[in-house]
Amino acid sequence: MKKTYHLCWSGGDELLFRSKEDYIHGIVCLAIAAYKTDTTISAYCLMSNHVHLCVRADNLKGFIVSFRYPYSCYFNSRYKRKGRLGERQFFTLEIRGLHHLLTAIAYILRNPLHHGICATPFEYPYSSARAAFRKELGFELNEGAKKSVRHYSRMPDRNRLPHEIMMGSDGLILAEYIVDVTDLEHQFSTARSYMYYMNRLSGETWEKEQSNDGPDISPIRICDIENGVKGAAVQQLLANEYGRHNPNTIHDIELCCIIDKLLNDRFGGKTLYQLSVNQVQQAASFLKSRYHIGTEQIQRCLAMSRFPAL
Incomplete structure (x- = not known):
């Protein structure tokens, strides 16, 4: 039986992604791992030194290995590096209940906002924030802007993905072909509700809502999940929720x-x-x-x- 998890893979003292090509390859590895292990992805966000995922799986270890190993091989080969990439263990939290799930997804998709990368979650290209309610929120691409992964000769392992998987002109697999959009929209119910979760501020209210799903549920909090991520000062992460983004910052x-x-x-x-x-x-x-x-x-x-x- 599949269970839902919030996962975080930290790079420790170094980066997991150093270029756009790294992010493209990372997302391809993520998609292949999901198809290979029959894992459902509800949300993803690839940051420079860590990755957040919300997945539904019955073979969690197999999914993690299928994602991490090929990407690590690519990274080590490209940069002439040796050894394990990132921390040995993934942060793993089982998700139980609707409030727990919505909070996990919102936290994952708002991570670039927390880290001051952008002013809204929807600006960040390496997450699935724009996958849900695309028509209602104006994120739908016209068909001419989409191409099958088979058309991209530089796309790594493209033949291991179903031919119906589509990519944008930037070379990134479109998020709606990776995440379970139907279930995601069902959980949030409306585009307005989705926008509310993307914009609300963290605090005790969220923790209380999660407790409604069960007395023994560990609430999702920034201070817990970002504890293992280097350069993550909790107070600054919370302050960044207000969207005071400095576009001149060198990320x-x-x-x-x-x-x-x-x-x-x-x-x-x-x-x-x-x-x-x-x-x-x-x-x-x-x-x-x-x-x-x-x-x-x-x-x-x-x-x-x-x-x-x-």
Whole structure:
């Protein structure tokens, strides 16, 4: 019998996704894992250093392995990296009850908002926020903007996906072909209800609502789920719910683009993981002085934790 879970995979002290191509490949691996293990995805959100998922599965371990292993192989091959990618264990919370489920999905889809990446959940391209109520909310793409995954020669493992899976012009699989939209819309009932959950503020009210599903249910709270994610200060995450987004902030994916150019210009096109300790220190000093990037973000994007002395 399938059960519903909220999963979080953390990259620990380094990133899981460094470029748009990484996100595209990650979403493909996610879709293939779901089809391979007959797992239903209710919501997903891929962030630079962690992934949030809400899934319904009867073979949870098989799904996790089928998602994580091929993506890790891709990442290690692309960046000349070795070893396990991300933390060994996924955060896993069984979801029980309607309020518990709606809160989990809302939390997952609002994660880019919490981390200050965008002003609304619908702006973020690497989540399923735009999958539900597409017609009512104006997110429906015209048919001319869609193409089968079979038409994309650069799409990894495209032959392992059903031919009816469609992608947009940006190369991303459309979220409505990954998540169970029918069930998602049934759970939220209306587009207005969905919008309400995407915009309401966290607080005790949500925790009390979840307790209505059962006295022994562990409520979904930011302080619990983001506890293992590096750079996640709870008070700042909550403050970001108000949507005071700074568009001038250099986020991880932009910083990684800067780093890639730096690697090409100054270090002979080496990948990040081929740099010596001294070269990493040089890169960190340049980024800090030129772009005024915070130490924690530089350490994360340069994967400096692999050098114990740094």
